[in-house]
Amino acid sequence: NAGVTQTPKFRVLKTGQSMTLLCAQDMNHEYMYWYRQDPGMGLRLIHYSVGEGTTAKGEVPDGYNVSRLKKQNFLLGLESAAPSQTSVYFCASSSPGTGVSGNTIYFGEGSWLTVV
Amino acid sequence: AQKVTQAQTEISVVEKEDVTLDCVYETRDTTYYLFWYKQPPSGELVFLIRRNSFDEQNEISGRYSWNFQKSTSSFNFTITASQVVDSAVYFCALSTLLWDRDDKIIFGKGTRLHILP
Numbered sequence: 001n002a003g004v005t006q007t008p009k010f011r012v013l014k015t016g017q018s019m020t021l022l023c024a025q026d027m028n029h030e031y032m033y034w035y036r037q038d039p040g041m042g043l044r045l046i047h048y049s050v051g052e053g054t055t056a057k058g059e060v061p062d063g064y065n066v067s068r069l070k071k072q073n074f075l076l077g078l079e080s081a082a083p084s085q086t087s088v089y090f091c092a093s094s095s096p097g098t099g100v101s102g103n104t105i106y107f108g109e110g111s112w113l114t115v116v
Numbered sequence: 117a118q119k120v121t122q123a124q125t126e127i128s129v130v131e132k133e134d135v136t137l138d139c140v141y142e143t144r145d146t147t148y149y150l151f152w153y154k155q156p157p158s159g160e161l162v163f164l165i166r167r168n169s170f171d172e173q174n175e176i177s178g179r180y181s182w183n184f185q186k187s188t189s190s191f192n193f194t195i196t197a198s199q200v201v202d203s204a205v206y207f208c209a210l211s212t213l214l215w216d217r218d219d220k221i222i223f224g225k226g227t228r229l230h231i232l233p
Contacts, residue, residue, distance in 0.1 A: 042225035090161060103149045103211045105221060107161035
């Protein structure tokens with residue numbers, strides 16, 4: 001009963017380093033998202049995907065890239081990390097439609113990233 | 117544009133008191149979903165409830181109840197006989213069914229609830 005799984009849970013990066021956050025969901029959801037959460041800012045959408053092979057920009061996409069090569073996976077990349085990217089990152093997934101769980105977003109446990 | 121407002125940034129109540137968390141939304145869509153999520157101190161985001169725009173019936177689940185009023189664009193959340201374990205940040209969210217817009221799912225900034233023993 002994994003749901004949405006994110007790795008790693010914690011990471012410290014030096015400015016300029018690159019890294020990839022991995023997200024996997026086992027609910028066969030079409031849609032996947034990456035959010036960041038900062039104090040006082042709530043949840044802000046970075047990028048999202050409405051299906052395998054497709055991605056789109058959200059509210060705060062600068063400095064991030066994503067890929068969705070497989071339906072169950074959604075990767076978030078930081079090419080050159082900056083201190084402003086210190087945040088908690090949440091992956092999420094959902095399915096469209098009006099069914100029982102349609103349009104309900106399910107979140108991973110979060111990844112705490114610090115850029116020094 | 118769509119908007120979700122949680123005017124209460126932080127609330128503190130004594131255990132066993134009732135508490136209501138307010139959520140006001142704006143949307144031009146006629147079909148939409150409203151949600152509440154809980155974020156306990158451990159950090160995960162837990163789905164609590166989904167309500168669609170055609171269903172204005174109030175919902176009760178144990179000590180939790182939700183009041184959806186389209187006339188006032190509100191979807192308030194009440195915890196009855198609060199417990200320390202209810203201490204968390206609570207987020208209200210709005211989702212449209214139209215997927216050609218960037219504001220398809222909008223979260224409020226959250227209300228931090230402290231239940232004092």
